[in-house]
Amino acid sequence: MKPYIAILxxxxxxxxxxxAAAVAGLWTQVFFGLVLIMIYEAFYASSDLPQPMTxxxxxxxxxxGQALLALLPWNVDTEVRAMVRSGAVAYxxxxxxxxxxxWFMRAVAWRTAPTILRAVPMTALAMFxxxxxxxxxxxxxIPSLTTGMAFAVAIVCTxxxxxxxxxxxxxxxLWTVSADGATVMLTVLVTLFSGMVIxxxxxxxxxQPILMALPFAGLVDLPYRIYSGNIPTSELPRVLAHQIxxxxxxxxxxxWLLVRGMRRIVVQGG
Amino acid sequence: MAPQIVVEGLxxxxxxxxxxxxxxxxxxxxxxxxxxxxxxxxxxxxxxERAELIGYIGPNGAGKSTTVKVLSGILVPDSGRCQVLxxxxxxxxxxxxxxxxxxxxxxTQLWWDLPVIESFELLRDIYRVTxxxxxSAKDExxxxxxxxxLLDVPVRQLSLGQRMRCDLAxxxxxxxxxxxxxxxxxxxxAVSKLAVRDFVKQLNRSRGVTVILTTHDMDDxxxxxxxxxxxxSGKILCDGxxxxxxxxxSRERWLIVDLAQTDVQVNDPDxxxxxxxxxRVCLGFDPQQVxxxxxxxxxxxxxxxxxLFVENPPIETIVARLYATQADExxxxxxx
Numbered sequence: 142m143k144p145y146i147a148i149l150x151x152x153x154x155x156x157x158x159x160x161a162a163a164v165a166g167l168w169t170q171v172f173f174g175l176v177l178i179m180i181y182e183a184f185y186a187s188s189d190l191p192q193p194m195t196x197x198x199x200x201x202x203x204x205x206g207q208a209l210l211a212l213l214p215w216n217v218d219t220e221v222r223a224m225v226r227s228g229a230v231a232y233x234x235x236x237x238x239x240x241x242x243x244w245f246m247r248a249v250a251w252r253t254a255p256t257i258l259r260a261v262p263m264t265a266l267a268m269f270x271x272x273x274x275x276x277x278x279x280x281x282x283i284p285s286l287t288t289g290m291a292f293a294v295a296i297v298c299t300x301x302x303x304x305x306x307x308x309x310x311x312x313x314x315l316w317t318v319s320a321d322g323a324t325v326m327l328t329v330l331v332t333l334f335s336g337m338v339i340x341x342x343x344x345x346x347x348x349q350p351i352l353m354a355l356p357f358a359g360l361v362d363l364p365y366r367i368y369s370g371n372i373p374t375s376e377l378p379r380v381l382a383h384q385i386x387x388x389x390x391x392x393x394x395x396x397w398l399l400v401r402g403m404r405r406i407v408v409q410g411g
Numbered sequence: 412m413a414p415q416i417v418v419e420g421l422x423x424x425x426x427x428x429x430x431x432x433x434x435x436x437x438x439x440x441x442x443x444x445x446x447x448x449x450x451x452x453x454x455x456x457x458x459x460e461r462a463e464l465i466g467y468i469g470p471n472g473a474g475k476s477t478t479v480k481v482l483s484g485i486l487v488p489d490s491g492r493c494q495v496l497x498x499x500x501x502x503x504x505x506x507x508x509x510x511x512x513x514x515x516x517x518x519t520q521l522w523w524d525l526p527v528i529e530s531f532e533l534l535r536d537i538y539r540v541t542x543x544x545x546x547s548a549k550d551e552x553x554x555x556x557x558x559x560x561l562l563d564v565p566v567r568q569l570s571l572g573q574r575m576r577c578d579l580a581x582x583x584x585x586x587x588x589x590x591x592x593x594x595x596x597x598x599x600x601a602v603s604k605l606a607v608r609d610f611v612k613q614l615n616r617s618r619g620v621t622v623i624l625t626t627h628d629m630d631d632x633x634x635x636x637x638x639x640x641x642x643x644s645g646k647i648l649c650d651g652x653x654x655x656x657x658x659x660x661s662r663e664r665w666l667i668v669d670l671a672q673t674d675v676q677v678n679d680p681d682x683x684x685x686x687x688x689x690x691r692v693c694l695g696f697d698p699q700q701v702x703x704x705x706x707x708x709x710x711x712x713x714x715x716x717x718x719l720f721v722e723n724p725p726i727e728t729i730v731a732r733l734y735a736t737q738a739d740e741x742x743x744x745x746x747x
Contacts, residue, residue, distance in 0.1 A: 147536035234485040330447040
């Protein structure tokens with residue numbers, strides 16, 4: 142494990158340097174969070190029908206989405222892409238390391254570093270500043286200890302699921318070089334079907350079984366609803382089973398593809 | 412003792428997607444693509460003994476880098492046999508790369524944003540080098556390559572020459588027994604080139620590290636290599652010492668003359684004009700037919716000369732000729 146941990150921490154430290162980008166992103170996301178919440182407030186005010194989620198649950202869901210946006214596997218690892226384009230990927234293959242594990246670890250650093258940079262100020266803002274300025278109903282709820290712990294476990298599985306998807310996308314680079322096509326398709330699938338745009342319970346009833354079966358629900362919807370209380374903590378094993386099943390499946394597919402990709406790999410440039 | 416590296420009939424093909432130029436061509440390319448086969452390696456065979464220092468040369472696109480990448484386990488060839496330290500590189504990649512060091516001159520293996528020393532420490536962890544071994548290897552490399560002042564500098568701030576020295580050290584921290592250098596002196600200034608050459612020579616002579624060096628720099632070859640393998644269009648054209656190569660292709664040497672006037676026609680019965688550009692004339696001659704001293708005496712007596720010097724034709728010329736003769740031979744064979 143030591144080599145992989147070393148690479149993880151090195152990249153993590155490098156990525157923590159991008160603080161300005163995190164701050165800039167933070168304000169965009171505060172804005173988006175507020176807009177989304179206002180839309181949902183109008184939506185909830187205009188309907189008397191019972192909704193699958195309460196407004197407070199939706200508010201927490203929205204803020205978590207903004208805080209953990211960087212965890213979403215919506216793009217390939219730009220560093221890996223640059224390596225494949227330039228041919229520096231040759232050095233990756235000169236290391237006595239399993240390439241899948243290496244890229245997975247890179248993905249872990251690539252997802253966690255910006256997430257941590259954004260999640261902390263975002264949470265502070267949504268949890269404490271909003272009620273302080275009188276927007277009590279819009280706030281990010283403070284979870285109970287059990288809920289908080291259940292969420293912590295689920296979000297770790299989210300990270301693994303997200304990295305498995307990122308690594309899979311990285312592997313497609315061995316065929317496409319730029320992976321722009323794969324990225325565009327996946328960005329749409331991930332943002333819509335994970336629940337990042339609209340919480341999944343607010344989708345039509347007929348779509349529910351499909352949405353819940355797809356891997357994307359484990360990225361946003363399931364852990365966020367555990368946090369907001371929409372899914373009781375007693376349901377945690379089912380959520381984890383979903384996430385772990387999909388992580389394992391994606392790792393398996395990724396490894397299978399990587400073996401094939403390695404056989405046909407072309408190292409670009411001289 | 413068995414050779415360290417054995418290569419037999421190695422073949423690697425690439426498929427190149429071709430597109431007709433222009434907008435129409437691009438549109439046509441959407442529907443039907445033409446692929447052209449490129450034989451990067453076309454039946455390469457050679458073997459290398461322990462502690463040899465081999466220059467692997469050839470024009471751009473000849474297949475030098477492809478060979479290095481196959482030998483270092485990065486690329487999988489289409490056919491042929493290859494054993495390095497009794498392993499098949501691409502099949503036992505992880506075990507294989509532990510015993511080799513690789514430097515690609517055009518790229519760095521160091522972490523761009525980290526200080527050099529942190530890259531070294533990362534490599535120590537990646538290769539699972541014990542702290543004791545790491546320390547002695549590191550100290551030795553720092554002394555040999557004069558890296559002390561560079562250790563705390565982020566890699567992106569290093570000059571090319573400094574970076575190359577650090578890259579060399581990085582490739583050797585795990586004490587590999589074979590070192591592959593792919594154009595290690597590309598783009599370096601004269602001083603840095605000398606530093607790299609001295610280091611490689613010392614590494615080979617005193618530590619017995621086998622070195623395979625690809626380069627375009629004839630001086631690298633002359634300074635370092637006992638043996639040269641010339642490759643062209645995926646085939647080995649020549650495998651032997653530098654003297655053997657020159658003898659085989661041509662004994663020709665060049666006399667470069669800077670004339671006082673530009674409008675003079677230079678003629679000599681024993682020399683042919685290779686080039687004539689402005690003041691400078693390049694005369695090719697065979698030293699067994701006419702001695703350089705004699706030719707110089709004749710030329711200076713007949714023309715107003717500002718400066719002159721004798722040199723060997725550059726490797727590109729030798730290789731180009733070698734390739735031309737090879738092609739002629741092939742044509743002769745088919746004609747028969």
